[in-house]
Amino acid sequence: MNKTLTLFKYRFIQAIRKVIDFKNDPLLKQLVISFFIFGYLFGGFFLLYKFFNFVNSITPVGGIILDRLFYVYFFILFIMLIVSSLIIGYSTFFRIRETEFLFYLPLKISELWLYKFIKVIFMSSWAFLFLSIPVVISFGIVKKADIYYYFLTAISLFPFLVITSCLGVAVLFAFLKIVPKKYAKYFLTFFFMVMIYTIFQTIPRGTYYESTNIIFIINTLLKHTDITLNKFLPSSWMAGQQLMSLERDYKGFFSFFLLSLSNALFMTVNIYYFASKVYPKLYTEERSHGQKKYYRNIKLFQIIRKIMDRLFPRKYVAIITKDFTSFVRDPMQWSQFLVFFGLIFLYVINLKNMKYDLDDPFWKNLITFFNLGAVCLTLATLNTRFIFPLISIEGQRIWILGMIPGRRRDIIYIKYFYTAILSIIMIVPLTILSNFIIRSSLWIYFLSILTALLVSLTLSAISVGLGALYPDFKAESPSEIVSGFGGTLVLVLSIMYIVAVVGIEGYIGHVLVITKLSTPVLWALFITAILVIVSASFITSYLSLKAGIKNIDDMDF
Amino acid sequence: MISLKNVRKTFGDKIAVEGLNLEIKKGELFTFLGPNAAGKTTTIKMITGLLRPTSGEIFISGMSLYKQSEKVKKIVSYIPDFPYLYEKLTPIEMFMFFKDIYEMDVDLAKTKMEELLELFDLTEYKDILIENLSHGIKQRIVIALSFFHDPDVIVIDEPMVGLDPKTAKLVKTVLKENSKKGITIFLSTHQLGVAQELADRIGIINEGKLIACGTLQEIASLVEKKGSLEDLFLEITENK
Numbered sequence: 001m002n003k004t005l006t007l008f009k010y011r012f013i014q015a016i017r018k019v020i021d022f023k024n025d026p027l028l029k030q031l032v033i034s035f036f037i038f039g040y041l042f043g044g045f046f047l048l049y050k051f052f053n054f055v056n057s058i059t060p061v062g063g064i065i066l067d068r069l070f071y072v073y074f075f076i077l078f079i080m081l082i083v084s085s086l087i088i089g090y091s092t093f094f095r096i097r098e099t100e101f102l103f104y105l106p107l108k109i110s111e112l113w114l115y116k117f118i119k120v121i122f123m124s125s126w127a128f129l130f131l132s133i134p135v136v137i138s139f140g141i142v143k144k145a146d147i148y149y150y151f152l153t154a155i156s157l158f159p160f161l162v163i164t165s166c167l168g169v170a171v172l173f174a175f176l177k178i179v180p181k182k183y184a185k186y187f188l189t190f191f192f193m194v195m196i197y198t199i200f201q202t203i204p205r206g207t208y209y210e211s212t213n214i215i216f217i218i219n220t221l222l223k224h225t226d227i228t229l230n231k232f233l234p235s236s237w238m239a240g241q242q243l244m245s246l247e248r249d250y251k252g253f254f255s256f257f258l259l260s261l262s263n264a265l266f267m268t269v270n271i272y273y274f275a276s277k278v279y280p281k282l283y284t285e286e287r288s289h290g291q292k293k294y295y296r297n298i299k300l301f302q303i304i305r306k307i308m309d310r311l312f313p314r315k316y317v318a319i320i321t322k323d324f325t326s327f328v329r330d331p332m333q334w335s336q337f338l339v340f341f342g343l344i345f346l347y348v349i350n351l352k353n354m355k356y357d358l359d360d361p362f363w364k365n366l367i368t369f370f371n372l373g374a375v376c377l378t379l380a381t382l383n384t385r386f387i388f389p390l391i392s393i394e395g396q397r398i399w400i401l402g403m404i405p406g407r408r409r410d411i412i413y414i415k416y417f418y419t420a421i422l423s424i425i426m427i428v429p430l431t432i433l434s435n436f437i438i439r440s441s442l443w444i445y446f447l448s449i450l451t452a453l454l455v456s457l458t459l460s461a462i463s464v465g466l467g468a469l470y471p472d473f474k475a476e477s478p479s480e481i482v483s484g485f486g487g488t489l490v491l492v493l494s495i496m497y498i499v500a501v502v503g504i505e506g507y508i509g510h511v512l513v514i515t516k517l518s519t520p521v522l523w524a525l526f527i528t529a530i531l532v533i534v535s536a537s538f539i540t541s542y543l544s545l546k547a548g549i550k551n552i553d554d555m556d557f
Numbered sequence: 558m559i560s561l562k563n564v565r566k567t568f569g570d571k572i573a574v575e576g577l578n579l580e581i582k583k584g585e586l587f588t589f590l591g592p593n594a595a596g597k598t599t600t601i602k603m604i605t606g607l608l609r610p611t612s613g614e615i616f617i618s619g620m621s622l623y624k625q626s627e628k629v630k631k632i633v634s635y636i637p638d639f640p641y642l643y644e645k646l647t648p649i650e651m652f653m654f655f656k657d658i659y660e661m662d663v664d665l666a667k668t669k670m671e672e673l674l675e676l677f678d679l680t681e682y683k684d685i686l687i688e689n690l691s692h693g694i695k696q697r698i699v700i701a702l703s704f705f706h707d708p709d710v711i712v713i714d715e716p717m718v719g720l721d722p723k724t725a726k727l728v729k730t731v732l733k734e735n736s737k738k739g740i741t742i743f744l745s746t747h748q749l750g751v752a753q754e755l756a757d758r759i760g761i762i763n764e765g766k767l768i769a770c771g772t773l774q775e776i777a778s779l780v781e782k783k784g785s786l787e788d789l790f791l792e793i794t795e796n797k
Binding site for chain 2: 003006009010013014017018097098100101103104105106107108109280281284287288474
């Protein structure tokens with residue numbers, strides 16, 4: 001235990017230095033990060049406050065809906081924290097270089113395990129805690145909470161976070177212990193399929209509109225969230241505690257709090273005991289990779305490669321093949337990609353279950369561009385997570401690209417070229433599908449597909465360009481690369497660009513379908529707006545790529 | 558001091574190390590040679606407890622590496638080929654971290670640290686963040702740290718990577734002197750010159766099997782050939 005504290009003491013010194021380093025960063029970096037932090041805290045608070053206030057004002061059911069939203073919020077947080085602990089736990093316990101270093105120091109396995117476990121709790125939850133600040137505060141203000149609510153919420157988070165991390169780490173260790181390594185990927189694929197099927201099956205299918213009675217509709221809606229009230233779920237204890245502290249029922253609060261705390265301690269003690277026993281064996285098994293033969297003679301890939309070899313210089317096809325192969329062979333990469341893409345695919349497919357009035361042009365337009373916005377924002381997240389690190393991920397091997405007989409900038413062009421095509425392949429079919437499902441007009445088809453194309457090209461340019469402008473060759477994993485300044489800047493810029501473009505497009509769509517302007521005026525407005533969007537996209541792409549190219553051209557490898 | 562008894566390590570179908578028996582005495586400087594993928598790093602990782610043998614046992618100073626791992630690790634130092642240091646700490650803080658982990662006496666640790674910083678020419682870098690130091694300086698810090706807690710055994714993987722000739726010479730001298738003082742050194746290298754210059758005994762591993770072990774003269778007698786260690790090494794590994 002003493003040595004666990006020592007490890008944390010030095011971890012704390014390093015964390016403080018990272019924070020202090022921030023003041024030595026370039027002004028632009030400081031501004032972007034500060035803008036992002038305060039923008040989220042204040043903007044998030046403002047929007048949530050308005051939303052909660054609106055819901056609360058719906059008589060007579062506003063308060064009930066608001067309380068239920070709190071249960072749903074903690075339920076979602078509960079699931080996300082478990083998944084987050086699982087993924088971060090795998091990397092923290094088994095993959096990062098620090099683990100190997102600590103393994104040959106004279107630490108008890110239990111001390112090492114405890115240090116790693118506490119690290120997992122912190123790393124898996126800090127971002128969620130940050131995101132929760134405006135939710136908890138705006139909820140408290142709308143519910144007219146006293147100061148104790150905020151204090152009690154802060155202390156009740158502790159057992160909740162411990163429980164979610166315990167569950168994530170328990171699943172991780174159980175999986176590694178029980179499932180033989182060679183069957184792990186089949187098991188994971190099967191698990192993902194079952195999960196997607198289950199989500200698909202549990203999606204409500206628009207029965208609320210069979211009646212116009214508000215109580216019936218609310219009851220039906222709330223019924224779909226009944227699972228969040230389950231008394232065995234720690235998320236329901238967490239939400240229950242908050243609501244009791246709001247009602248100043250401190251006895252009720254402490255009974256839930258002690259329930260959470262005793263469960264957190266019980267789980268920690270048990271997992272500490274069992275997981276720390278199997279940890280050394282699992283660690284060495286995880287590192288016993290041997291020399292696997294990965295080569296697969298897949299005909300389709302060979303044909304694609306042959307076609308590409310004919311169309312482009314072979315050295316550039318080699319870069320694409322290398323990037324693609326590395327991605328496919330890294331389960332941490334493709335599994336996260338599948339989760340992102342799977343979620344947005346489910347969202348689009350689910351549109352058919354929405355029973356809004358499809359004959360109303362206003363709703364059609366609104367839904368179309370909300371969908372487009374959602375798909376584009378997901379693409380922005382995907383690009384930030386997977387395309388932005390493409391240069392940084394080369395790490396100490398960047399010199400290999402630097403030595404390629406050709407212009408360095410061609411590396412940027414080739415990465416831009418293939419990532420833009422991949423983005424188009426992902427986003428355009430989804431846009432067409434969503435238009436098809438809600439039976440859009442030809443105007444809307446044209447507008448949304450044009451937007452999807454422009455967004456794909458521009459977001460790829462932002463990610464590739466800034467990825468080359470702000471590379472991090474020291475990072476150990478793509479997640480670490482993304483969490484730095486460059487990743488934050490890419491996400492902020494991408495979101496700003498999408499909000500602007502989809503906003504303008506949505507407005508044009510609205511004018512096209514709603515207003516009765518004369519045809520020449522309509523055409524003039526339409527063409528002007530399209531020109532503005534195309535120019536904005538072109539300028540954003542050009543500047544991003546130019547900045548990246550300049551940095552790569554001037555870089556000392 | 559280091560004892561490997563019938564150690565075997567497999568990765569799936571691939572046998573990395575097979576039937577390895579080795580006894581290394583106290584104060585001996587043992588050099589482990591072998592071509593690429595021969596099983597050197599696997600053996601080193603088993604000796605440091607980072608990998609577990611599929612079968613067989615490893616003892617350090619009479620203690621089972623896996624049953625008494627904490628005690629064993631207290632007397633062992635490991636210098637990997639790609640060393641790990643906390644980048645946001647300074648060399649002094651790294652020493653203090655080791656002092657706490659190895660539960661050393663504070664005054665003794667300070668004296669020892671000053672000596673090592675001086676010896677490895679690190680005094681001018683002692684307060685600079687490690688992230689701002691070159692690979693060679695980092696390697697020097699790792700080597701200095703490995704002597705910090707007065708280990709009985711030092712396991713080294715490619716000690717000369719990234720070192721300038723002056724430091725390389727210093728490291729060789731320090732290793733030799735410490736082995737004379739009774740520290741057991743297990744050194745894996747590709748640099749046959751280093752092995753020839755330092756080793757009391759040499760082990761040659763190929764395809765997971767120890768194919769030769771002894772002093773330079775004993776190894777030379779195995780192939781009935783005279784010449785440098787390089788000639789002997791090639792002769793042995795090619796005609797295994």
